[in-house]
Amino acid sequence: MVNEKLYEKLAKLAVRKGVNVQKGQLLVVKAAADIAWFVRIVVKEAYEAGAEEVSVEWRDNEITRLGYAHRSEASLSLVPDWVRDREAYRQEKHACFLNIISEPPGGLKGIDEAKINAYQRAYHEKMGDLLNYTMNNLGQWCVVGLPSIEWARAVFPGLSDEEAFEKLADVIFRVSRVEEDNDPIAEWKAHDNALAMYCQRLNEHQFKELHFSNSLGTDLTVGLVENHIWVGGGCTTPQGVYFDPNIPTEECFCMPHRDKVNGKVVASRPLSYNGKVIEDFWFRFENGVVVEHGAGKEAQSLDALLAFDEGSRRLGEVALVPYESPVSLSGVLFFNTLYDENAACHLALGRCYPENLEGGVDMDKAQVLAHGGNDSMQHEDFMFGTRDMKVDGVKADGTIIPIFRNGGFVIGGEQENG
Amino acid sequence: MVNEKLYEKLAKLAVRKGVNVQKGQLLVVKAAADIAWFVRIVVKEAYEAGAEEVSVEWRDNEITRLGYAHRSEASLSLVPDWVRDREAYRQEKHACFLNIISEPPGGLKGIDEAKINAYQRAYHEKMGDLLNYTMNNLGQWCVVGLPSIEWARAVFPGLSDEEAFEKLADVIFRVSRVEEDNDPIAEWKAHDNALAMYCQRLNEHQFKELHFSNSLGTDLTVGLVENHIWVGGGCTTPQGVYFDPNIPTEECFCMPHRDKVNGKVVASRPLSYNGKVIEDFWFRFENGVVVEHGAGKEAQSLDALLAFDEGSRRLGEVALVPYESPVSLSGVLFFNTLYDENAACHLALGRCYPENLEGGVDMDKAQVLAHGGNDSMQHEDFMFGTRDMKVDGVKADGTIIPIFRNGGFVIGGEQENG
Numbered sequence: 001m002v003n004e005k006l007y008e009k010l011a012k013l014a015v016r017k018g019v020n021v022q023k024g025q026l027l028v029v030k031a032a033a034d035i036a037w038f039v040r041i042v043v044k045e046a047y048e049a050g051a052e053e054v055s056v057e058w059r060d061n062e063i064t065r066l067g068y069a070h071r072s073e074a075s076l077s078l079v080p081d082w083v084r085d086r087e088a089y090r091q092e093k094h095a096c097f098l099n100i101i102s103e104p105p106g107g108l109k110g111i112d113e114a115k116i117n118a119y120q121r122a123y124h125e126k127m128g129d130l131l132n133y134t135m136n137n138l139g140q141w142c143v144v145g146l147p148s149i150e151w152a153r154a155v156f157p158g159l160s161d162e163e164a165f166e167k168l169a170d171v172i173f174r175v176s177r178v179e180e181d182n183d184p185i186a187e188w189k190a191h192d193n194a195l196a197m198y199c200q201r202l203n204e205h206q207f208k209e210l211h212f213s214n215s216l217g218t219d220l221t222v223g224l225v226e227n228h229i230w231v232g233g234g235c236t237t238p239q240g241v242y243f244d245p246n247i248p249t250e251e252c253f254c255m256p257h258r259d260k261v262n263g264k265v266v267a268s269r270p271l272s273y274n275g276k277v278i279e280d281f282w283f284r285f286e287n288g289v290v291v292e293h294g295a296g297k298e299a300q301s302l303d304a305l306l307a308f309d310e311g312s313r314r315l316g317e318v319a320l321v322p323y324e325s326p327v328s329l330s331g332v333l334f335f336n337t338l339y340d341e342n343a344a345c346h347l348a349l350g351r352c353y354p355e356n357l358e359g360g361v362d363m364d365k366a367q368v369l370a371h372g373g374n375d376s377m378q379h380e381d382f383m384f385g386t387r388d389m390k391v392d393g394v395k396a397d398g399t400i401i402p403i404f405r406n407g408g409f410v411i412g413g414e415q416e417n418g
Numbered sequence: 419m420v421n422e423k424l425y426e427k428l429a430k431l432a433v434r435k436g437v438n439v440q441k442g443q444l445l446v447v448k449a450a451a452d453i454a455w456f457v458r459i460v461v462k463e464a465y466e467a468g469a470e471e472v473s474v475e476w477r478d479n480e481i482t483r484l485g486y487a488h489r490s491e492a493s494l495s496l497v498p499d500w501v502r503d504r505e506a507y508r509q510e511k512h513a514c515f516l517n518i519i520s521e522p523p524g525g526l527k528g529i530d531e532a533k534i535n536a537y538q539r540a541y542h543e544k545m546g547d548l549l550n551y552t553m554n555n556l557g558q559w560c561v562v563g564l565p566s567i568e569w570a571r572a573v574f575p576g577l578s579d580e581e582a583f584e585k586l587a588d589v590i591f592r593v594s595r596v597e598e599d600n601d602p603i604a605e606w607k608a609h610d611n612a613l614a615m616y617c618q619r620l621n622e623h624q625f626k627e628l629h630f631s632n633s634l635g636t637d638l639t640v641g642l643v644e645n646h647i648w649v650g651g652g653c654t655t656p657q658g659v660y661f662d663p664n665i666p667t668e669e670c671f672c673m674p675h676r677d678k679v680n681g682k683v684v685a686s687r688p689l690s691y692n693g694k695v696i697e698d699f700w701f702r703f704e705n706g707v708v709v710e711h712g713a714g715k716e717a718q719s720l721d722a723l724l725a726f727d728e729g730s731r732r733l734g735e736v737a738l739v740p741y742e743s744p745v746s747l748s749g750v751l752f753f754n755t756l757y758d759e760n761a762a763c764h765l766a767l768g769r770c771y772p773e774n775l776e777g778g779v780d781m782d783k784a785q786v787l788a789h790g791g792n793d794s795m796q797h798e799d800f801m802f803g804t805r806d807m808k809v810d811g812v813k814a815d816g817t818i819i820p821i822f823r824n825g826g827f828v829i830g831g832e833q834e835n836g
Binding site for chain 1: 458
């Protein structure tokens with residue numbers, strides 16, 4: 001362990017600011033079995049914060065992989081009722097969910113896409129409306145990362161295990177704003193406020209569409225739904241509990257109109273999808289739908305993602321991230337969306353977030369669709385931001401307002417320090 | 419890892435002989451999160467043996483302890499329905515269960531007994547008849563042990579971590595009959611046959627009662643139920659699958675009559691109960707019930723065990739184990755019943771095994787009770803065998819047949835080598 005104090009600060013941040021567990025609440029922690037040492041710190045912190053019960057749902061990459069390798073599509077498609085019942089029970093108790101990720105990318109490399117899709121489809125069908133709980137922020141949830149040697153090897157393949165781990169740990173603490181002599185909770189409060197300020201300005205403009213362009217070949221117009229809401233930093237549950245769903249987060253994100261995306265977008269970073277790492281890929285949209293695409297590596301995975309369902313060929317999220325964000329400045333490619341999405345502007349194929357639409361959280365799927373939101377069993381972020389990204393906002397009357405120049409906000413408001 | 423090959427042999431033994439997973443079967447593995455490396459070997463072996471699905475139920479001693487320490491009795495008494503539903507689902511699918519133990523003793527030292535009992539009671543009530551599945555051998559199950567540093571520290575407190583672990587690993591492999599140059603599955607087949615032979619002789623005699631005496635102060639008469647069945651080694655499910663519930667096992671065990679136990683028994687080894695280690699304890703029985711008892715250490719835990727319910731003050735099992743068994747010869751006190759019960763003759767307070775009664779598996783609780791079997795939410799083994807243990811069998815006509823002299827079988831049949 002590099003520095004025990006930093007891990008304790010990270011656990012405290014995740015518990016008290018990230019998922020913000022309340023007195024008497026049930027907390028569900030999801031984590032890999034081999035980081036039990038850290039989960040113990042988290043569980044202790046959660047009880048001390050007043051949790052009534054902390055339940056841990058363990059997973060193991062290698063065992064998941066063995067299951068996919070040996071089980072049939074039919075077997076993988078049978079998701080038992082108790083899995084749904086467990087989730088329903090937790091939601092009825094207003095549980096909150098903390099997911100700690102520490103796994104290396106590419107864990108399902110070589111596994112038949114059809115099997116992965118079969119399980120995903122069965123799982124989504126079995127869970128049904130229960131997926132709305134986190135999607136609509138009906139309860140607190142948080143995803144936070146922990147360095148591991150396996151992950152470090154993938155990120156710094158040229159280094160020794162020890163050096164790679166040190167470097168990954170160092171950068172994860174840095175971008176999580178956890179330092180030896182700071183108060184991470186105070187840092188995150190200030191950062192949440194800065195993101196809220198950018199969102200407020202964007203919301204006031206109510207842009208009809210955004211236009212993205214850069215030297216990588218992106219030339220894309222993303223129409224936004226009417227009465228959209230830009231969201232960034234933390235969220236608030238219907239019970240009034242403020243929480244940070246992602247640590248770190250650097251984005252302001254919004255809801256694209258499912259029929260109003262046109263042009264070409266070129267990804268600027270690889271995408272880790274279903275355990276594969278897709279590289280050098282691009283899409284061309286017409287009226288919201290991907291009509292052409294290509295990839296340099298793992299093209300079949302990209303095909304599978306697009307073919308998953310009708311909604312997986314349309315956008316569900318557009319997000320603005322300054323190229324000077326801490327994750328971007330680190331220069332590290334984490335092969336994990338939690339971090340990599342905070343290095344650059346990004347889009348997501350698939351399901352939209354109803355919170356990005358006025359009254360969306362209280363609408364049913366059909367109503368969200370009618371407003372231009374997208375639905376899918378997937379929600380896959382991919383990065384396309386670059387140092388020279390230019391973003392313009394186009395208002396209903398045709399006025400053009402510069403939002404990004406040279407990869408950073410120019411829409412006004414004070415720059416955040418830190 | 420001391421010797422990778424030995425661990426692979428142990429995993430294979432547990433999967434193919436212990437729980438004997440069948441083609442197309444669901445296997446549930448229960449294990450501590452920090453032995454994920456070994457669980458991966460087990461899961462791989464199980465899929466290669468033809469399992470349709472291997473599901474892992476992880477646990478962590480420290481997190482369990484935190485839960486007991488912080489949760490209220492009321493909170494611990496709420497066992498959700500999904501826990502029952504999960505078990506019911508698995509039993510409907512004819513799942514088999516492999517429990518891998520690696521934890522040190524005393525994990526719940528200092529925890530309020532009332533809390534532990536509250537959870538145990540709630541769990542037993544929620545599970546109800548589902549507990550019969552393994553109790554009545556309706557499906558295969560197996561408990562096997564794996565050495566861990568934490569456990570080794572408790573067993574060999576004077577040694578360095580490395581030395582202690584080496585010693586514990588060495589003895590666990592030895593008593594599990596796993597050696598570099600042997601075939602553990604063949605060893606266990608031969609051993610199962612030897613135990614079956616002793617059981618057959620005991621069954622032919624249909625003793626009315628057993629009389630135990632030794633120099634430690636034990637002078638105890640244990641009446642047996644009529645039409646009892648001595649069981650040892652492996653068992654067979656109603657579907658005809660042979661399995662070994664315990665690796666290792668050295669015992670031939672039977673069903674005491676719940677009202678016909680009289681005299682004093684002095685324990686010869688400590689008992690690890692609910693995470694406490696009870697030492698130097700004894701009981702005096704009258705007509706089946708403990709009427710007097712004492713303990714040198716953790717006496718409160720012993721009180722709690724006896725007070726748990728009406729059946730926890732009566733015997734549910736009597737077992738004969740030669741003092742020259744491999745576990746006994748090792749001279750090691752494991753602080754774990756899986757091993758320690760195989761070092762010496764033992765008794766269990768609490769629930770009986772219906773398989774020890776002709777037709778018992780098909781009886782309901784009331785019928786088993788009517789035949790003299792015992793019921794309880796507990797089943798706690800404790801050791802009382804010694805090097806000078808003498809056991810006589812008394813037949814209905816008063817004939818006395820010597821069963822044990824000087825701690826070993828004298829009832830006839832060939833001695834087992836190995």
